[in-house]
Amino acid sequence: MSKIASLNELSKLKNKFGPLIQIRQENEKTIITNTDVIDNxxxxxxxxxxxxxxxxxxxxxxxxxxxxxxxxxxxxxxxxxxxxxxxxxxxxxxxxxxxxxxxxxxxxxxxxxxxxxxxxxxxxxxxxxxxxxxxxxxxxxxxDLPFYNRQLRIALRNCGLIAPEDIREYIALDGYQALGQVLTEHKPEDIIDTIKKSGLRGRGGGGFPTGVKWELTRKSAADQKFIVCNADEGDPGAFMDRSILEGDPHSVLEAMAIAGYVIGASKGYVYIRAEYPLAIKRLQIAIKEAREYGLLGGSILGSEFSFDVELKYGAGAFVCGEETALIHSIEGKRGEPTVKPPFPAENGLWGKPTSVNNVETFANIPPIILKGADWFANIGTEKSKGTKVFALAGKVNNVGLVEVPMGTTLREIIFDIGGGTKENKRFKSAQTGGPSGGCIPAHYLDIPIDYESLASIGSMMGSGGLIVMDEDDCMVNVAKFFLEFTVDESCGRCTACRVGTKRLHEILTKITEGKGTLEDLDKLERLALIIKDTSLCGLGQSAPNPILSTLEYFRDEYLAHILDKKCSAKVCSNLVEYDITDLCCGCTLCARNCPQNCISGSPRNKHVIDNNRCIKCGVCLDNCRFDAVIRK
Amino acid sequence: MSCKNVIVEEKFSELEHFIDELPDKQGDLIAVLHKAQEIFGYLPEEVQLRIADKLDVPSAKVSGVVSFYSFFTMKPRGKHVVNVCTGTACYVRGAEKLLNELNKHFAIKPGETTKDGEFTLDALRCVGACGLAPVMIVDGKVYGRLKPEQVKGILANYR
Missing domain, CATH: 3.40.30.10 (Glutaredoxin)
Incomplete structure (x- = not known):
């Protein structure tokens, strides 16, 4: 393949490759008359x-x-x-x-x-x-599945539609047209204006206006600047960035090149988790193809602009999603964050001005340029424009990736698109924002979600993980689960986070074991607020959110654990008792398998558990074939 | 030179060749460590010292980076690596029970290797197969929608 020398040539190729995907576009009635067609x-x-x-x-x-x-x-x-x-x-x-x-x-x-x-x-x-x-x-x-009908797919527009390992299909769907137009028809300042007007905000969690970030990086004078794509998707239960990279890698590469032109950078890095081998492979293929077509590398599309992209791999550290930590990791150092300012826009990778943007943010750029800032700004709420991709998971019927306009309610996402809770159990909470977010109770299901509304109810947008929990989930134990994560992932640089999260986890463990006191509850709250105020980076500042939000909305569960020594969801094993009901037909299976020998009863007669000796291992429940053993 | 040493030296020369090919050694420490772990299976002190020497960085820096990132390990891994995803989606769908079952089955904790060197057990944070939760990953192959009682049967195939 010879390199594409101009926007005009790119447009000709688009027509040539059109038939490759034509029959997949059921709504497109245009018949391509070009005789120079292939694969028809x-x-x-x-x-x-x-x-x-x-x-x-x-x-x-x-x-x-x-x-x-x-x-x-x-x-x-x-x-x-x-x-x-x-x-x-x-x-x-x-x-x-x-x-x-x-x-x-x-x-x-x-x-x-x-x-x-x-x-x-x-x-x-x-x-x-x-x-x-x-x-x-x-x-x-x-x-016309209801799962799709209520979605609006901008960032995911090509996922599940094109072959990600074939650049021709991307080109056929307007791929690299935005880059071509930017390079031939626009000044960098125009693009900054467009992105600012569109209202696009960072999709990695922070929600910082992308146009402003680019403008700041452009204004910093330096001989060299960098574009970094943050693909270190660390939130457990979030997989939107990975899906975009696996399904439409060129959209990210195209947007990185546009960003490079805008801020004046000739080099970009994608910092990607080593745990995503498929996304890495598809990106490698995409970079190679883009170079062959002259869409990355020297004098792109015949212009004076050169830009190339290199992959850098993470090595399993959640804190590297924080931009200063990520930059240190690219430099081959421990991924510890540093105090901002200076912001990466002034002093980033190798000390040079650097713009770090998230995968989903990049995926939104080409459509904004092709369809205009007004089109994008018309979607969403007053302060949060466009769409957001959520990774819907947990106790919900339709686990998957959904992209909806900002301002859609949780109820629409979980019940209309997600098909409701599994086995029709009672919905208890939706967790957004991963380990940095909070647990949203049922009475907020109708709040339109955007950056501000989520923050106002003690959670955050985060990267878009959305985990549904039902009546069988204990909110104290959920808070403990997230703290276990932050204790593990705290980089250890600042005391508030390193020591503080550990103490929080200890108090939560004490409560779930039924040894908590009311004093512990006060201590928990006070310490959580101190850590929030005094931690160095976002990880520590947001680590207490799961505790603070559950304390606010599910305080009764904490109190039940402490005062009544009860876990209503029957999750915390120390607070659960096993019992045998009248369904027992005396088969003796439970008694024979009990490691404590604390189940008594004669064959064909109801058995009894001695709860003083029971270690709550649950073997009796697992073994019973008559549903006679219950937890209470 | 013993046979074992020849193999180790071959591995070192493969690593050194990889380092020589790097266009820009500045900032490539993590890439080198990834490669070294791929070659040796883990990163013992001896390997770290050689890397420090070759890249001309203090060995303390190499060790600092190795200990910082959870992907790098200084202990040898078993022949088969069994991972349980402990991401939130798997957690609410019963990953803890899977992990407990594996703890019992192997009589080891996450991060440890069985005495016969056959299996290493570990917990991973989200592989993104949330639709299949809870999942167990054996040598890269994902087993989804698992119940604890199925674990034994699957592992028997790897004996």
Missing amino acids: SFKIHVLACGGTGCQSSESELIVRVFQRELEKRGLANQVKVITTGCFGFCEQGPILKIHPDNVFYIQVSSKDVEEIIDEHLIKGQVVERLLYVEPIHQEKLKT
């Missing part, structure tokens, strides 16, 4: 989700079997099987989509492949048993 022989496209979730359930095998069976039937030149990035509907994976019929199959296994080919692709009959069943009306849906 495929009548059917089979899209297979190749995200980490679906690959874990062997979507790669499905693709291989598909190709083998198509070849056997002589259909290999009519049906194209494409591995895409994440579709977002992870709960129902592995997922297949057939175009042009636009049929969505769920939980496909390699054993289903022959039936799909013979029934659907050859006879044109949809395989009904693999369709999604809408839970309320029990209707089988081929397309």
Whole structure:
């Protein structure tokens, strides 16, 4: 491939590659008349989700079997099987989509492949048993799933639509057009204005206006500057950045190049977790392809602008998501944060002005440039514009990635898109913002979510993890879980965080073991506020949030643990008692397996647990075949 | 030179070759450590000293970086590495029970290796397969929607 020399040439390529994805765009009725077309022989496209979730359930095998069976039937030149990035509907994976019929199959296994080919692709009959069943009306849906209908996908626009390892498909969908326009038609200041007007704010958690960050970095005078993409997605339960990198890596590379042009940098780094091997592989391929097409490297699209991207790997430290810590890590040092100011915009990587932006932030840039600041600013709330991707997980029916306009309520996300709680249990809390966020109770389900509203109820946007918890989750134990995480991940640089989080964790452990006192509760609260005020970086400042928010909204649970020695969710084992009900038929299985020999009773008669000797191991409950053993 | 030493020397020369190829040694310490762990399986003092020497940085700096990042280990790993995801999504769907089952099964705690050197048990923070929670990862292969009683059967395949 020779390098693309101008925006004009890029546009010609876009038309040439158009047919590659044409039959996947059911709404696009434009027929491409260009005769210089390629790959037009495929009548059917089979899209297979190749995200980490679906690959874990062997979507790669499905693709291989598909190709083998198509070849056997002589259909290999009519049906194209494409591995895409994440579709977002992870709960129902592995997922297949057939175009042009636009049929969505769920939980496909390699054993289903022959039936799909013979029934659907050859006879044109949809395989009904693999369709999604809408839970309320029990209707089988081929397309238009409620999970997708309420979403607005900007950052995820290409995920599950294009092959991430084929730059041609990205180009066919306006890929690199924004970069081309920026380089040929705009001054850096114009782009800063556009991004500022669009209202885009950092999607990594802080919510700092992206346009302002670029402007500050542009204004810092230096011989060299850097763009850094923060792909150190450390929040447990958050996987939106990984999905974007796996499903649409070029959108991030294109935006990094635009940012480089704007601030005056010729080099960019993607700092990515080593735990994301698939995202790393796809990025490496994307960088190589972009260089071959002249979209990275020297004189991009015939302009004077040069920009290249290098990958840097994390090594498992949550604090490296903080920008100063991340910069130290790229420099090969311990990832400890430093006091700001100076901000990276003045003094960043190797002491040079550096703009650190998050993956999802970058993914929003090309559409803003192509569609305009007003289009973006019209979406969302007054202070938070555009959309946000949430990784919906936990006790919710439709685990997956959802992108919704800012201002959507939690109820819409969890119940309308997420399909409600698992097994219809009572919703207790939604946790946003990961270990730095808080637990939101049911009475705030209707609050429109944006940066400000979440902060006002003691949580935060964070990177977009959204974990649903139900009546079976103990909020004291949840707070302890998050503190365990921060104790582990505290870098140790400042005392407030290093020692303080440890003390918080100890008090929480004491309470969950039923040894807590009311005095502990006061101590917990006081210490939490001190750590919030005195820690050096965001990690420590936000570490007490899970405690403070649960203390505010679920204080009754703390009190029950302390005063009544009860855990209403029956999670804290010290506060749980096992009992045998009248359902017991005296099979003796529990008594024989009890390690304490504290269950007595004769065969065929109800058994009894001696709770004074019981160690609450739960073996009796696990073994009982008659549901006679209960926790209370 | 004993046979064992020859193998170790081969590994060192592979690492040194990797370092020589680096365009810019400044800031590449973490990349070098990743490579070294890939080659040796872990980062004992001997390896750290050689890296410090080769990159011309103080060995204290190398050791500081190794101990800072949880990805790097100074203890040899077992033949098979069993990880349980302890991200929030897996946690609320029962990761703790999985981990307890594994603790019992191997009679070791997370971070430890069985006496026969076969299995290392560890807890990971979120692999992003939240739709499959709770998950266990054995040598990179993900087992999802697991119940504690299934663990034994899966591990039998790795014996």
